[in-house]
Amino acid sequence: MIVAPQKASFTEPLKLQSGAVLPEFEIAYETYGELNAARSNAVLVCHALNASHHVAGAYANEPENLGWWDNMVGPGKPLDTDRFFVIGNNYIGSCFGSTGPTSTNPATGKPWGADFPVVTVEDWVAAQARLADRLGIERFAAVMGGSLGAMQALQWALSFPQRVRNSIVIAATPRLSAQNIAFNEVARQAIMTDPDFHGGHYYDKGVVPRRGLRIARMIGHITYLSDDAMMEKFGRVLRRVTPGFDFDIDFEIESYLRHQGDKFSTYFDANTYLRITKALDYYDPAAQYGGDLSKAFARAQADFLVVSFTSDWRFSSARSREIVRALLDNRRVVSYLEIDAPQGHDAFLMDDARYFGALRAYFGNIAL
Amino acid sequence: MTDAETIARWVAPGSRVLDLGCGDGVLLKHLWQTRQAPGYGVEIDDANVVACIRNDVNVLQMDLEDGLAAFADRSFDYVILSETLQTIHRQEPLMQEMLRVGREAIVSFPNFGYWRARIQIALAGHMPVSKELPYQWYDTPNVHHCTLVDFEALCAKLDFKVLERLVLTDGSAVTTLPNLLGSLAVYRVSA
Numbered sequence: 414m415i416v417a418p419q420k421a422s423f424t425e426p427l428k429l430q431s432g433a434v435l436p437e438f439e440i441a442y443e444t445y446g447e448l449n450a451a452r453s454n455a456v457l458v459c460h461a462l463n464a465s466h467h468v469a470g471a472y473a474n475e476p477e478n479l480g481w482w483d484n485m486v487g488p489g490k491p492l493d494t495d496r497f498f499v500i501g502n503n504y505i506g507s508c509f510g511s512t513g514p515t516s517t518n519p520a521t522g523k524p525w526g527a528d529f530p531v532v533t534v535e536d537w538v539a540a541q542a543r544l545a546d547r548l549g550i551e552r553f554a555a556v557m558g559g560s561l562g563a564m565q566a567l568q569w570a571l572s573f574p575q576r577v578r579n580s581i582v583i584a585a586t587p588r589l590s591a592q593n594i595a596f597n598e599v600a601r602q603a604i605m606t607d608p609d610f611h612g613g614h615y616y617d618k619g620v621v622p623r624r625g626l627r628i629a630r631m632i633g634h635i636t637y638l639s640d641d642a643m644m645e646k647f648g649r650v651l652r653r654v655t656p657g658f659d660f661d662i663d664f665e666i667e668s669y670l671r672h673q674g675d676k677f678s679t680y681f682d683a684n685t686y687l688r689i690t691k692a693l694d695y696y697d698p699a700a701q702y703g704g705d706l707s708k709a710f711a712r713a714q715a716d717f718l719v720v721s722f723t724s725d726w727r728f729s730s731a732r733s734r735e736i737v738r739a740l741l742d743n744r745r746v747v748s749y750l751e752i753d754a755p756q757g758h759d760a761f762l763m764d765d766a767r768y769f770g771a772l773r774a775y776f777g778n779i780a781l
Numbered sequence: 782m783t784d785a786e787t788i789a790r791w792v793a794p795g796s797r798v799l800d801l802g803c804g805d806g807v808l809l810k811h812l813w814q815t816r817q818a819p820g821y822g823v824e825i826d827d828a829n830v831v832a833c834i835r836n837d838v839n840v841l842q843m844d845l846e847d848g849l850a851a852f853a854d855r856s857f858d859y860v861i862l863s864e865t866l867q868t869i870h871r872q873e874p875l876m877q878e879m880l881r882v883g884r885e886a887i888v889s890f891p892n893f894g895y896w897r898a899r900i901q902i903a904l905a906g907h908m909p910v911s912k913e914l915p916y917q918w919y920d921t922p923n924v925h926h927c928t929l930v931d932f933e934a935l936c937a938k939l940d941f942k943v944l945e946r947l948v949l950t951d952g953s954a955v956t957t958l959p960n961l962l963g964s965l966a967v968y969r970v971s972a
Contacts, residue, residue, distance in 0.1 A: 718834075737841060738851050741821070744797075748834055749841040753827070767827040774835040 414470035414487050414494070416443050416480070418510060421547050427505075427540060433530035436519055440544050441466045441503040441510025445486060446494035448550070454781045455498045455550045457541065458486065459558030459565035462633070462689055463681060465509035468501030469494070484764045491773040496781070497554060502544060504537040504565070506688045511540075514684030515616070527613025531688055534561075534696045538568045545576070554779050557581035559761035560728065561689070564696050567736070571698055574714040579779060581772075583720040584761040586732035587706050587739070588697040593727065596636055597690035600629035604683045613684050622683045627674030629686055634673050639724035639757030699739075706735060707742035716746040718775050720768065722760035723753045748775070782954065784863060784889040785811060787947050787967045791887060792816050796858035799883060801845055801875075802865030804829050806838030813838075820857075823849075846870055849878040857883040864913075864965075866890040866932075867923040876939060880972040885944065889967040892948070894928030894960045913964050929960040936970055945969040 420439050427435040443466050448455060458468045460481065469480035469487045486492045486499055503511040506529065514529040521528075545553070556569040556577050563585030570580040586593070604610060607625030611618055638646075647666040662668045702708035717740050721733035730751050740747040752768050754760040760768075785808050792798060794816045800809050803822025806829075812818040821839040824830050833840035843851060846869065860883030862875075867890050869875055879886040891913035892898075898909035908918040916923065927935075929948065936943055948955045948963030955963040 734843075734851060741851060741856070742853055746839055747821075747841075748839050749843070750830060751842040767831060770831045771834050774831055777835070778837045 414445065415473050416445060416467075416470035417472065418443050418466060420510065421544055423540075423543050423547075425543075427536070427543070429530055429536045430533045431531055435505070435512065435530065438505055438512035438540065439510070439516075440505065440512075440540060442544060443467060443470075443480075443501045444548075445469050445499040445501075446497055448498040448548070449781060451781070452550055453552070453554060454496065455500060455545075455548070455553050456492060457545070457553050457556045457569070458482065458492075458499060458501050459537075459541075459556065459562035460501070460503070461558070461560035461562045462693075463677070464562075465507065466501040466503040466511075467509075468499070482762070484762075485769070485772065491769045492557070492776055493773075497776070500544075500548070502541055504532075505540050506532040506537075506685060506692070508682035508685040513682070514613070514688070515682050524616045526616055526684060529684060529688070531691050533692050534564045534568050535572060537565055537692070538572045541565070541569075542573055542576070552576050552578060554781065555579035555581055555776070557583070559583040560585070560758065561693055564693075568696075568698065570713040570715040570717070571709065574712050577715040579718065579775075580713075580715040581718045581720075581775070582733075582736060584722060584725055584728055584733075584758055585719070585736060586728040587699060587709075587736050589694055590732075594694045596632055597694055600632050601687050601690055603628035603632070604686060607683075610683065613687075615683070621678070623678040626678040626681060626683050626686065627671075630674045630677035630681075631670040634670060636727045637757060637759045639726065639755060641724065642756045642759075645755070706739035710739045710743050710745070713740070713743065713745060718748050718750075718771075720750045720752065720761070720771070722756070722758070723751060724755050725758045725760060727758040782949060782952050784949065784965055784967045787949070788812075788861060788863065788887050788889070789815055791945065791969055792818050792859055794818065797856070798859045798861060799823070799852065799857045800861045800863065801849075801879070802862065802868070803833065803838070803840065806833035806836040806840060808861070808863060809833075809838045810836050818858075845875060848874065849882050852882040854881055855884060859883055859885050859887055861887045863887075863889050864891065867926050870924055872925060872935065873939065876935070876941070880941065880970070885969055885971045886941075887967065887969050888932070889965060890927065890932070892929055892960065892963050892966050893926040894930065895950070895964045896961050897964070899961075911964070929963065929966050932966065932968065936968075941970045941972060943968055943970050 422439045424437045464481040467480045469483045488495050503509045505511050506513045514525045518525040556566045558566040563582040566580045569577045604625035607622035609620040610622040650665040698709040699706040721730040737749045798820035800822045803824050809820050830842045860879040901909040947967045948959035949965045
């Protein structure tokens with residue numbers, strides 16, 4: 414499937430949850446399949462921390478660059494683009510095409526940098542609703558996402574109850590735990606204490622806080638994998654014949670983390686990383702209801718599919734069961750899968766017959 | 782008549798049902814189609830969970846042995862345990878949970894007091910194998926068998942009222958000597 418990225422520009426200011434105002438913004442997006450005449454077959458796919466609007470297919474000039482959820486989305490795939498009109502979008506504050514810290518601040522003519530406001534999951538959903546309006550979609554057949562993308566799928570059902578028929582919530586949590594926030598704070602500290610960070614205004618200095626980004630990514634990677642998956646993949650295998658009794662790379666896992674960190678620091682923006690981790694930390698739809706998630710979901714009208722993975726210790730199955738309980742308390746139509754997969758949080762990206770079979774069956778039952 | 786048909790007859794139209802150990806969801810689908818009773822199934826087996834979704838039935842993949850913490854008090858009219866009781870390790874807390882969550886419980890199970898079972902143990906000297914109990918002792922998912930007498934004794938101990946009972950053999954109702962002549966029992970109980 415050959416695809417092409419597109420951009421939608423919005424000149425009406427977007428008031429953010431923080432009180433700040435984004436005077437204008439762009440959203441990068443891609444679409445797959447055809448919108449039907451009734452405009453009833455649109456599915457919005459929301460991405461997690463480091464992904465983008467490039468969900469499926471490949472670009473004509475980059476045949477190797479497959480979308481991050483290409484195993485899930487495409488012709489004949491569980492989310493079948495022969496039947497559904499699928500939209501991948503890049504949230505605002507990101508660094509892959511939508512307006513973010515690397516974009517030009519219209520007030521100064523320079524990159525926003527540290528002045529780009531902190532955005533939240535609610536803000537992303539509000540911006541995505543503008544995109545839906547632009548594309549002529551009144552109501553989505555489904556909004557779907559994993560991890561941070563799942564928070565957007567949840568929030569859609571809360572921000573725009575009438576505009577979502579199905580909310581598909583994978584490897585999710587209704588709020589970060591103190592431990593989750595702690596990992597995010599270590600990542601932010603790694604970035605902000607990098608001498609090349611310059612308080613977030615590093616673009617015009619010709620440097621990138623690469624060391625901080627590397628460490629942030631290494632920390633993230635540890636939380637995406639289960640202990641068992643990491644042991645299975647790397648074990649205690651040495652990169653050299655005998656231990657070096659120095660601080661160069663001994664173990665395979667060290668090499669892997671350094672490689673992932675290096676790669677990430679060449680393409681990801683540090684200001685974006687800070688903002689995304691803050692969006693994760695702040696997300697808590699129950700907060701305004703005294704912590705009662707059931708009350709928060711009282712406004713939801715969508716049907717829900719919730720999926721968790723037993724080895725995911727970042728957003729554990731217990732967190733997904735909290736969502737299920739809140740939905741049951743509100744008598745929502747909901748199904749819940751607890752997949753016994755070994756990979757940890759990253760399992761939501763892996764092809765698994767049970768997981769993909771369930772998604773295929775679920776989408777198959779969505780009437781168009 | 783099957784226990785599923787019996788259960789469908791007992792479920793009042795439009796009531797809310799929770800089916801524990803719901804398999805592929807056919808009972809829930811039947812209850813929705815014939816009684817307009819919306820419901821949820823609880824199932825642990827991966828293939829069954831996917832089958833439920835294919836059958837457009839709400840299913841929650843959970844282990845019944847962990848209790849019913851996902852469900853609020855009195856959130857269902859009926860909590861159904863169809864031919865699953867004998868596979869549970871701890872019946873007593875589950876039965877109490879069923880009547881915390883539901884107004885009534887409907888329970889069906891193979892009667893271990895059925896004469897064919899008794900004969901296989903008493904005369905042939907081996908564990909019963911039959912249509913209702915198609916397993917060998919070493920590969921059965923069943924862990925706690927009971928008879929009508931045993932089940933009613935448990936209900937009495939838990940202070941549960943038996944509202945209705947139907948005993949079946951080969952699809953026909955059994956009224957004479959049910960604990961001896963019935964192979965499958967269906968009960969409707971309340972707290």
